[in-house]
Amino acid sequence: MRQKMPWWRSIRTNLILFLVVLIAGSVGIVTYQLVQRTEQELEEQAFDELQAISELKRQQIENWLQRGPITLETVARNQAVRGPILDYVSEPTADTDHQTTINTFFSDVTASDPIVEEISLYTLDGRVLASSDAVQINKVVTRQPYFALSLENDTYIQPPYFDVGRGELTLVVTRLLTDEAGNAAGVLTGRLNVDELAAIMSQRAGLGDTGETYLVSRESNYLLTPSRLENYPLNRAYRSTGIDRALSGESGSDSYQNHYDDPELVLGTYTWLPELQSAMLAEITEGEVLANSREATQAAIATGGGALILASLLGLFLATLLTRPILQLTDIAGEMSQGHFDKKTTITGASEVGLLGRTFNNMSERLSQTINELDQKVVEIETANKELRIANARAREATRLKSEFMATMSHELRTPLNAIIGFTGIMLQGMGGEIDHDATHMLTRVESNSERLLHLINDVLDIAKIEAGRLDIVHKELEIHKLIQQWRDETSILADNKGLEFEMQIASSVPVRLYADSERLTQVVKNLLSNAIKFTDTGKVTLNVDADENQWKIQVTDTGIGIPPHAVNYIFEEFRQVDGSSKRIYGGTGLGLSISRNICRMMGGNIGVNSRLGEGSTFTVTLPLITNEKLLEPTM
Amino acid sequence: MNKIRKNILEGWKVVVVDDEADSLEVATRILRFYGANVSTASNGREGVEIITRTRPRFVITDLSMPELDGWGLLYELRQDTRTIDIPVFALTAHAMIGDRERAMAAGFHNYLTKPLSPATFMEELLAIMETVPALEQLIQY
Structure with missing residues (x-):
């Protein structure tokens, strides 16, 4: 009109x-x-x-x-x-x-x-x-x-x-x-x-x-x-x-x-x-x-x-x-x-106006063509989108099923394993009667392999939860000094066993009370500490906690074998260790650092590493410093 | 663990409730090793019946069970004056992190983490028994 x-x-x-x-x-x-x-x-x-x-x-x-x-x-x-x-x-x-x-x-x-x-x-x-x-x-x-x-x-x-x-x-x-x-x-x-x-x-x-x-x-x-x-x-x-x-x-x-x-x-x-x-x-x-x-x-x-x-x-x-x-x-x-x-101009003649009319008709035709093509494209794209959506839904469903499967499987795997560990423990503790030295040795091997298997299953379950988005982070007010002391208590024995020094330094700037998910944080720090002890034969392992206005840091430093430069980039990826042989020598699933990084990121922080091959490594966890409940973001 | 006296639970009536037979047996064997008089049940319903009958010094119960689960068991015990004071410890799975907080909030006296480790079980149990004054005074190291 x-x-x-x-x-x-x-x-x-x-x-x-x-x-x-x-x-x-x-x-x-x-x-x-x-x-x-x-x-x-x-x-x-x-x-x-x-x-x-x-x-x-x-x-x-x-x-x-x-x-x-x-x-x-x-x-x-x-x-x-x-x-x-x-x-x-x-x-x-x-x-x-x-x-x-x-x-x-x-x-x-x-x-x-x-x-x-x-x-x-x-x-x-x-x-x-x-x-x-x-x-x-x-x-x-x-x-x-x-x-x-x-x-x-x-x-x-x-x-x-x-x-x-x-x-x-x-x-x-x-x-x-x-x-x-x-x-x-x-x-x-x-x-x-x-x-x-x-x-x-x-x-x-x-x-x-x-x-x-x-x-x-x-x-x-x-x-x-x-x-x-x-x-x-x-x-x-x-x-x-x-x-x-x-x-x-x-x-x-x-x-x-x-x-x-x-x-x-x-x-x-x-x-x-x-x-x-x-x-x-x-x-x-x-x-x-x-x-x-x-x-x-x-x-x-x-x-x-x-x-x-x-x-x-x-x-x-x-x-x-x-x-x-x-x-x-x-x-x-x-x-x-x-x-x-469908309408065309009837303007004709050799004048500029006639030219305009003809050009206009051409344009209209081209436009009509283009729009038809576009309509067709839109239909194609919509079809493709629909297919993509279906594929996406299927993929999501598959992921969900996989995670569910993993969770169920982990449970199903863990139950018999728990039984094996339990009964092995009872026998090793002498609760099931006297056993000879040779049998004790073999039962010890059964126990350590069972525990490795359990560890692996737990890590796989964590990965599955992370992938499914079901790993919940729950921030609670806690006394960080007590938590650090607990980490020390639970890991110093491992250091003692290897004859390593274990040092702990807490800066005065670290608040007495702060908000964190102690379970997950413990999981991360204990993973770092056990790694540090695992990969260090002589020297010491240091746990350093520091804070400034906005964030706080947990550093785990060792004097161990270190990480070659090329490996620093992928060390946080799943199923990666420095090389295949280290897995055999040192054990572990290769999932710990990946899980740790995921947890750190979910807590609003991150994890990084500094290392010199043969001299040792420093892993640093950086987290936002939350000292007031109001500062908690609702998504956490 | 060597420090713990072998007969430390001598004369203690204890009820363990768990639907997993292996888990139940591991717990039972450890407790019996330390001299406890252990009764077992494979679900909450059974558990309530045995507890009401035997009046144990404390109860260790799994949370996830058929018939009546651990939560239901606790509720039933708290409804009955005969069992209202009996300390109940929950067995929570390692992976079920949220259960521990929920268990404490629901009125369990404390919790033990599955899987049970025979090497450290008694140590952990004594630690949580010390958090319950009624039990703490009965312990004779």
């Missing part, structure tokens, strides 16, 4: 995510750059346009401004009216005919020329003598802003101002009149038709939906726009970056917040018009300029979205293509782990 995995771990998801991120990233970057560039270009374009519009309107304004002075010049130079004017100026009250002639002329000019709305004539002291508009006659213009300058300049253009009397924006041009002698005689003034200026400003070509051009004055804070012409006088100062810069004499382009109460970001061109003492601004909202760019952005986003969907589909397709074999392999591997090897 396929294991459930978190969706975010799957290759498919990861591949799709990877493609989506990759494409979304690149589309995003490209779109962003595209939009940036588009916007920049659009803004540059807008600025160019605004610049061109500003330049055009500036020229139009300049042209328009030239036409006022030209009209006045034409009037001043007109011979028909020049005479009457000069006469009338020199003598203002003399002839009203002159006034009528002049008025009519002025009216004719204004009627034919749309630029100049009103033409008037005033004296050097500022009294209006004649006008195309009769209402103006006899008014005094000394308080008008242009009056002083009109006397000092031949031609003067008064920048637009708000005429309080008229209640509207006013633009005036003046022309100083001189008499034949060249002296200043009076002033012609022409009030220009501001509608014309408004018309120039209201031309909307190239300004789109939100674009506008307008004029802002420096002094009187008027704002001249087509839409707002009527709203004078103005209650507040109109301020924006563009207005401020233009009013300080600069010209240029920038994007900034416009002057409205509710300001908008605009692209603007600002121009200082010295003749009008005004700033001309051409502005269009950034929003409108970039509207196209927004479209481009939307188009790019739409394209990107499309690409994303495409990428996702592609990712899905690729991922499915890639993961399907893997999932199939996973499924089959899962089946294999359950022990089913």
Whole structure:
């Protein structure tokens, strides 16, 4: 079975995510750059346009401004009216005919020329003598802003101002009149038709939906726009970056917040018009300029979205293509782990995945084969094991039977032997009546051979018990000095018989009381002592007992025949003596040392020998020192 | 052994119980050699009967026997006021090491080890007789 995995771990998801991120990233970057560039270009374009519009309107304004002075010049130079004017100026009250002639002329000019709305004539002291508009006659213009300058300049253009009397924006041009002698005689003034200026400003070509051009004055804070012409006088100062810069004499382009109460970001061109003492601004909202760019952005986003969907589909397709074999392999591997090897992958083709599929099938086949072989092997091994177990059980049973047989046989052998020894002893002790010397000798031989036989039987019984694991070691607290004394008592007679010295040394470090199996220990030590006496003809036998913190040692040293080096290795093995001949000379079964070693090991100790041929031997029994019952291991 | 007086058991009634005839005879011959008045039995049941009847000074009995073994014999003797005080020595086989401890624990006064050695038997017997105060005072060296 396929294991459930978190969706975010799957290759498919990861591949799709990877493609989506990759494409979304690149589309995003490209779109962003595209939009940036588009916007920049659009803004540059807008600025160019605004610049061109500003330049055009500036020229139009300049042209328009030239036409006022030209009209006045034409009037001043007109011979028909020049005479009457000069006469009338020199003598203002003399002839009203002159006034009528002049008025009519002025009216004719204004009627034919749309630029100049009103033409008037005033004296050097500022009294209006004649006008195309009769209402103006006899008014005094000394308080008008242009009056002083009109006397000092031949031609003067008064920048637009708000005429309080008229209640509207006013633009005036003046022309100083001189008499034949060249002296200043009076002033012609022409009030220009501001509608014309408004018309120039209201031309909307190239300004789109939100674009506008307008004029802002420096002094009187008027704002001249087509839409707002009527709203004078103005209650507040109109301020924006563009207005401020233009009013300080600069010209240029920038994007900034416009002057409205509710300001908008605009692209603007600002121009200082010295003749009008005004700033001309051409502005269009950034929003409108970039509207196209927004479209481009939307188009790019739409394209990107499309690409994303495409990428996702592609990712899905690729991922499915890639993961399907893997999932199939996973499924089959899962089946294999359950022990089913019959399924094969259907992945084909020359690609790496196809190769993987084929390799996988091969592996599966090999694995299946191997497992079959292994199963067979396991069966074989189990059969072999079973046979081994049976054989082992049989062997154990045979050993047990052998040991039992040995035990029984020993008993059966011992009983008649005991009888022989007993009766021989009775006869030798004279308990059965007098016997002669010869018979005594023979009975002695019977006795010693019987005892040898008994000894042999006892040893064989011990070996059988050791092999059967029935030789029990029973540790008991004992007074070791007494035990040693007993060993001495029981063996010194043998040494005495051979004329050997018998020495005994007990180190003071040997505890008075300790735990040991006295029976078995006695068996071992007496075996060593009797061996030592047996193999020593002259000199002495020494019994040494020593102890340290953890163990105690019993050493039996003799000055006997010694053991050749090669024999040291096998002297503790069963039925081994130094050589065959020694058996005959010295007697013994060859089992004593083997039994001793087994007993020592069962008591947790060991036995070893040091010997020099011809000089003697030292057998050392090493045992763990147990002075406290608690130290007894339960197995002992 | 030469030191031991030949008639040292003169007047002593002794019972030996053993199912092995040879072993029984060896013991009997040695004891008789030293003057003892020996009665024998070849199993525990017989032994109890003879002991109760003859009231010996001590009993030597084998442990492993048919009918009633040595342990059973001891038990029976201890149940009867007539025989409750009679010292009983066990005969334990050399190989049966555990028997010696068990014998002492069961209430035998002491034990002798089989096979019996005529050369040392009397020495050993006197040694264990000395461990029983009632017998010790009767011994006349």
